[in-house]
Amino acid sequence: MRAPLWPAVDPGSSRAPLESDLLVDLLVVGGGFTGLWAALLAARRDPGRRVALVEAGTLGWAASGRNGGFVSASLTHGVANGLARWPGEMALLERLGRENLDAVEQTVREYGIDCGWTRSGELVAAVRPWQVAELRELVEVSGRLGNEARLVDGDGARAVANSPTYLAGAVFPHSTATVEPSRLARGLARAAERLGVQIFEGSRVEALRDEGSRVAAWVVTGLPVGSRHRWGTTETSQKSTPVREFTVRADRVVLGTGVFPSPLRRLRLFTVPVWDHVLSTEPLGDRQWDALGWKGGEGISDAGNQFHYYRTTQDRRVVWGGYDAHYYFGSDLAQRRMRREQTEKRLAEHFFTTFPQLRGLRFGHVWAGAIDTSTRFTPFWTPALGRKVVSVQGYTGLGVGSSRFGAQVALDLLEGAQNERTRLTMVRRPPVPFPPEPLRWAGIQLTRSALARADAENGRRNRWLRTLDRLGLGFDS
Structure with a gap:
């Protein structure tokens, strides 16, 4: 559908x-x-x-x-992004983020909002060797900022969800909840x-x-x-x-x-619309659910620059999105952008690479939405x-x-x-605005290509990405 x-x-x-x-x-x-x-x-x-x-x-x-229904404690799009921009305020920002997530949960309970709220934490999975060291640093820094976090090896990551692609993982047991957002x-x-x-x-x-x-x-x-x-x-x-x-x-x-x-x-x-695509499987049968081994309801993402995010639902679906984010010339928000078969096929291929034991499972829902992205x-x-x-x-x-x-x-x-x-x-302080067209489109396409190259080259950021880092600019979903 x-x-x-x-x-x-x-x-x-x-x-x-x-x-x-x-x-x-x-x-x-x-x-x-x-x-x-x-x-x-x-x-x-x-x-x-x-x-x-x-x-x-x-x-x-x-x-x-x-x-995807992730409710994160982060106010800064992750610890690394926050430290790069506001290092002196990061401990405060992390505390405010934790308090904000607690307040969302309290509101859900106070008003009896039936939204499938599950405060089950998050796993960030390393799926390439170069990502393991980055996760180790992330766990250490997060701990210094008052967050509960631990590094696990491949077996520990696969104990959360059974994927042969996991080499290690960073577990944040209280940083994330999942909901049915509608x-x-x-x-x-x-x-x-x-x-x-x-x-x-x-x-x-x-x-x-x-x-x-x-x-x-x-x-x-x-x-x-x-x-x-x-x-x-x-x-x-x-x-x-x-x-x-x-x-x-x-x-x-x-x-x-x-x-x-x-x-x-x-x-x-100051913002551009970034189109993000999402797949949802049909509900898993008992054998498929047992083979998946993902019983805790954790939100999961991988540690790449182009990353996937995924979670389960209460009726045993897997929601799988991210990775292939798109910007269209002129900040196009036309409804035709809600379908991109090439991206849908790529996401499906990546899903079955991550969970080969589910190969043959059908996707019951496919959709896209536009994210309001700022340069910071x-x-x-x-x-x-x-x-x-x-x-x-x-x-x-x-x-x-x-x-x-x-x-x-x-x-x-x-x-x-x-x-x-x-x-x-x-x-x-506001972010730096995006340039007008056609520089906006050209700069975003160059950045997307550079991020993909960094993932393929052990995380090494080329001169273009390093320049954007120094200027405090970026493109992400």
């Missing part, structure tokens, strides 16, 4: 679009994890606050419902609504205007996602639904638009319109967990709070 696994498991319920002008204290733009966390946290902080969330499509339909999104929405948050689907914010004490958001309904509209026109959508226009006025605004073009045009060079691989925050608006984006594949932290910091900034979160260099 050429559709994501998660929405098929939990289709959820639709919500009506905006039907009138609105006046609120806080407007949240975007119904992915960032927006849902912002709405829920805002309502919890101030129960009397009028909060509305508007989503152009349906809740969690994009990256928030198309990922159900998590729906559960967060229901929790927010119980606290009085109004949620509107099919309602797209086209522009923001500073009105002094407030911000006016121009909202359009009746349009398919990805279409364009000009204020005051009378065109209709492809479904012959009348296009309607409304204004939401808000004291404060959180923008959680993710990979999609921001209403703040100056932010559009971590989220960034941008105040605008007299600090009445804060945008957060650029999670680069780890947003299922760090989106809560992103939303938390966005609310802090809107409130003018001074705390250990808002004083972080990661929060105060």
Whole structure:
């Protein structure tokens, strides 16, 4: 089936679009994890606050419902990336990340969110000899930063999951949980609504205007996602639904638009959409499940530059993604990019190389989604319109967990709070933007090729990658 696994498991319920002008204290733009966390946290902080969330499509339909369901404690896209950028703050960042993951788990339990939450930790597997030394260093550094981690040999790695490709592994028993992301999104929405948050689907914010004490958001309904509209026109959508226009006025605004073009045009060079592809097997039979030997539900990834990530589900499927990430010229987000048969075949080949005992198993779901990638691989925050608006984006594949932290910091900034979160260099300084086309496309393709070459040459980074490292730039998913 050429559709994501998660929405098929939990289709959820639709919500009506905006039907009138609105006046609120806080407007949240975007119904992915960032927006849902912002709405829920805002309502919890101030129960009397009028909060509305508007989503152009349906809740969690994009990256928030198309990922592999890993909830990581890392706020920095891994220890190595964080140390390269903020070495003096890394211990604090790791502690904040652990606290954030604990808070996600507490919320799931408090609101009884049925999302398959499993706090089973992570294995990072070495599948090439050069990766073993890197994992040893990773474990040592992680321990110094307060994380529980241990290095295991090949037998120890295969005790987690039975793959002949494993040479060693780094085990992080508490750093990661797995979830069914669509159900998590729906559960967060229901929790927010119980606290009085109004949620509107099919309602797209086209522009923001500073009105002094407030911000006016121009909202359009009746349009398919990805279409364009000009204020005051009378065109209709492809479904012959009348296009309607409304204004939401808000004291404060959180923008959680993710990979999609921001209403703040100056932010559009700070992220690129990276298409990531995922396969999900059919449920395994008893013999297949026993042969797999993966009973703990750990999240697993390998230690390459081009890496796979994979996990099991409660109904004994294996979800397998990553490795072959793609950027298309002009930041193309067209739906045709959701299928790439060459990548799907390559992922399937790699799956059976990793688990040859499952050869012949069918893949029940195949899908792709676009990741909002920044040059530093971590989220960034941008105040605008007299600090009445804060945008957060650029999670680069780890947003299922760090989106809560992103939303938390966005609310802090809107409130003018001074705390250990808002004083972080990661929060105060933006990443370097990507260059405009055609340099953007050429640079990303060169980087992808160099990363593949590094994997093939014992991890050695060529002059191009070393230059990017010195400049603090990169490309990843």
